[in-house]
Amino acid sequence: MVDLPPLRDVIARHGLSASKALGQNFLFDAQLLDRIAAIPGDLQGKAVLEIGPGPGGLTRALLKAGARVTAIEMDTRCLPALAELEEAFPGQLTAIEGDAMKIDHGELMGGEPYAVVANLPYNVGTALFVSWLGGEDWPPQWTSLTLMFQQEVAQRIVSRPGTSAYGRLAVLAQWRSTASLAMKVHRSAFTPPPKVMSAIVHVTPDAMPAGVSARTLEQITAAAFGQRRKMLRQSLKSVPGAVAALATIGVDETRRAETLGVSDFVALARALG
Structure with missing residues (x-):
């Protein structure tokens, strides 16, 4: 030593x-x-x-x-x-x-x-x-x-x-x-x-979820938590197609970002493809 x-x-x-x-x-x-x-x-x-x-x-x-x-x-x-x-x-x-x-x-x-x-x-x-x-x-x-x-x-x-x-x-x-x-x-x-x-x-x-772009996920989370006190239908307006995609994954657009699990954000990013 x-x-x-x-x-x-x-x-x-x-x-x-x-x-x-x-x-x-x-x-x-x-x-x-x-x-x-x-x-x-x-x-x-x-x-x-x-x-x-x-x-x-x-x-x-x-x-x-x-x-x-x-x-x-x-x-x-x-x-x-x-x-x-x-x-x-x-x-x-x-x-x-x-x-x-x-x-x-x-x-x-x-x-x-x-x-x-x-x-x-x-x-x-x-x-x-x-x-x-x-x-x-x-x-x-x-x-x-x-x-x-x-x-x-x-x-x-x-x-x-x-x-x-x-x-x-x-x-x-x-x-x-x-x-x-x-x-x-x-x-x-x-x-x-x-x-x-x-x-x-x-x-x-860990393994990366299939069909998900890291850049898309980063864009979504930046928008969602950048206005975390607002409902998703408002905070995600800056991300094209994100609000419409909420319905396709079964997430109510009146929810706020902190109520979504990590898997929800992954599903949203995948839906935006």
């Missing part, structure tokens, strides 16, 4: 501090980080993509678990600390400076299946998550997503119809994937402590 200096010492030596502008919050608890790295299962020899590693707390845990990690970091201040990890784990870590929103992850990973494990920066977490869930090609190149979110966002992802948290994120995460709440993380675990609690969501891809 590689003998690494405490992460706090590394941060102090490099003069690092969490950037609010980059949505950073550092985790120091090694046991907690090891538990997070264990959520996807056995990572020995597996390819892992990490977004926003910062000084490398979670990166350490992934490397200790035997993963081959590709880490994308846009904060140049953190690169020297990550370079030290590259030296400590030869051939296991590739740290890349860049914006994860502008990089083709599949191309970066060389076409190889990979797990995504990340304590996502709060300011880009949801956008990245939606991008991983999108696209017509399925199953995706990623084998699982293990992601830290604000607890409120995590609850939206795993929520069920009829609840206040249920919305577009839930449908997009659940229509061809299984999403679960893997762990809650208290705000006191972070430095500096965020104002909100956090939670880790674990997502694995």
